[in-house]
Amino acid sequence: MQFPQSGEYMKFIANIEQLHPILDWIREEIAEMEFDRQTLHKIELASEEVIINIIHHAYEGRAETVEVMVKLSLERKSVEIIFKDFGPPFNPLDAKVPDPLTALEEREIGGLGIYFVRQLMDEVSYSREKDQNVLALRLHKK
Numbered sequence: 001m002q003f004p005q006s007g008e009y010m011k012f013i014a015n016i017e018q019l020h021p022i023l024d025w026i027r028e029e030i031a032e033m034e035f036d037r038q039t040l041h042k043i044e045l046a047s048e049e050v051i052i053n054i055i056h057h058a059y060e061g062r063a064e065t066v067e068v069m070v071k072l073s074l075e076r077k078s079v080e081i082i083f084k085d086f087g088p089p090f091n092p093l094d095a096k097v098p099d100p101l102t103a104l105e106e107r108e109i110g111g112l113g114i115y116f117v118r119q120l121m122d123e124v125s126y127s128r129e130k131d132q133n134v135l136a137l138r139l140h141k142k
Contacts, residue, residue, distance in 0.1 A: 006069075006071075008029045008069065008070045008071075009068070009069045009070075010025055010068050010069075011065050011067050012065065012068065013063050013065060013066075014054050014059050014063070014065060014066040014085065015055060015061075015063050019048065019051055022047070022051055022068060023048060023051075025068070026043070026044070026070060027044065029070035030070060030072070032076070033072060033141060035141065039142070042120040042121070042139065043079070043137075045116070046116075046117045046121050047081060047137070049113045049114075049117050050117060050137070051083070053114075054083065054085045054087065057087070058086070058088070058090070059087055065086070066083060066084070066085050067082075067084040067085075068083055068084075069081070069082040069084075070082075077140060077141045078140045078141065080136055080138045081136070081137045082134060082135070083134070083136075083137075084132045084133065084134050085132065085133050086131055091133075092113075092114040093114065093124065093125075097115055121137045121139050122140050123136075123137075123138040124136070124137055125138075
């Protein structure tokens with residue numbers, strides 16, 4: 001699956017008021033893929049989880065920016081959504097995978113969000129580029 005070197009790119013203020021505008025923009029950018037409703041819902045849920053984590057954890061409520069890039073594969077069979085933030089280095093993929101069957105009162109706080117994202121997407125990757133956290137979500141059209 002080949003992806004172009006660049007894709008559609010947008011910067012947003014990372015605050016909760018921007019959640020729906022960011023999700024709307026992502027939806028518009030992937031519209032030509034004509035995903036079925038269930039697949040589109042997966043993309044939206046995973047993207048929402050990532051955005052909320054950036055707002056609450058990377059910036060702890062400070063109004064900083066989040067960069068979002070959407071790349072459609074050249075064959076239009078996959079989409080990659082890349083989120084970049086300037087928060088402290090943090091690889092969410094290193095987090096301990098929680099056991100979703102553990103009772104709530106016995107479960108450690110955190111970790112379910114990225115677990116959820118990994119279940120929804122075909123691929124999730126993290127890198128640190130200069131002073132940015134870069135989280136990429138990839139989903140292949142079935």
